[in-house]
Amino acid sequence: MATSQPCRTRPVSPAFDSLEQEAYLQLWRTYDRLRELDERVFQGHGITAQQYNALRILKSVRPGALSTSAVGARLISRAADMTRLLDKLEEQGLVSRKRCEENRRVVYVSITAAGVAVVNRLAADVKRLGKDQLGHLDRRTLRSLIDMLERAREPHEDPATVAAWPGSRQGKRRVEA
Amino acid sequence: MATSQPCRTRPVSPAFDSLEQEAYLQLWRTYDRLRELDERVFQGHGITAQQYNALRILKSVRPGALSTSAVGARLISRAADMTRLLDKLEEQGLVSRKRCEENRRVVYVSITAAGVAVVNRLAADVKRLGKDQLGHLDRRTLRSLIDMLERAREPHEDPATVAAWPGSRQGKRRVEA
């Protein structure tokens, strides 16, 4: 068959449809680039970032426990399937589950000593990760970035779960009108 | 067995390990929240956001073509497997592939009329999506957010691919030292 397509790439002028779209795509790309470093750290320890977050949450309430859904509500990103996420942690002996006697529908999850050990072992790497990712920005810039990100997602937060999340803006005063 | 765990959730004081970590987690959560809207729009059209981006890129060079890897380099987020992403678009008849005659290793991809139609059909939804996601922020804030996101990922961009990406900061002047 004859080749009708040119074999040369030509320059593009993409431009975004709108400022809002550009902001979202920048957000997406930035997240993706930073996440790359992230994954590298965690997969060296046989764990995912999401699983680490669950452990971090459970460690913060230790020696108490949280219901399955309470853990889910506190995770950074929504996770459809808490059951299987916790299954994997339980298989590794990092968390333990126990059905609540007062309300047998709920299952309480707590971190084990082995789980605490994993989080502690990761602590230094996680600290370094933060520096690697964003250490080149000064504190004022970081605060400003955080503030804008919070404002960006504010209308999209579920009021029911926002209270459970550490970074929620509630109670904070807006800097500008 | 005796129930040794309390069946009550107790309040947490999570706090982030560092400002850098907080910024990254805020970025993650914000991306996740905004992405939720995103997915809703595209899955109504039987396509993923990543696939839409590939189509958008190919439409911008129409009627020219791009090599498989050139499309990958211009995508918002790194995609490990261009082959299968394009496979799916080709199955739906939205793109067509042709092996380059001059260099038979490369495969050129171009968008079909059906592909253009899909992008056009989505245009209104995508426009509305932007407003839904970030329409509550004024233009100054959006620009500032974009600028900070670019600075956040600047050190993590591969110099080889950054040139291919529309939002690259190259050529822009830094506002602050």
Next chain:
DNA sequence: GCTGGATAGTCGTTTGAACGACTATTGTTC
């Protein structure tokens, strides 16, 4: 013109996410 290395893309397999249907338990209403 043959060999080794680089490049472009493809494919097999494993793993995790997404969506929805399903079970068990509790609370509500008449």
Next chain:
DNA sequence: GAACAATAGTCGTTCAAACGACTATCCAGC
């Protein structure tokens, strides 16, 4: 107290991402 809805969690299935091994082609050097 039986029926129905709501809640908490589990599980089956389907789909996409991740990782690496593999093929085909080209280029460079001898």
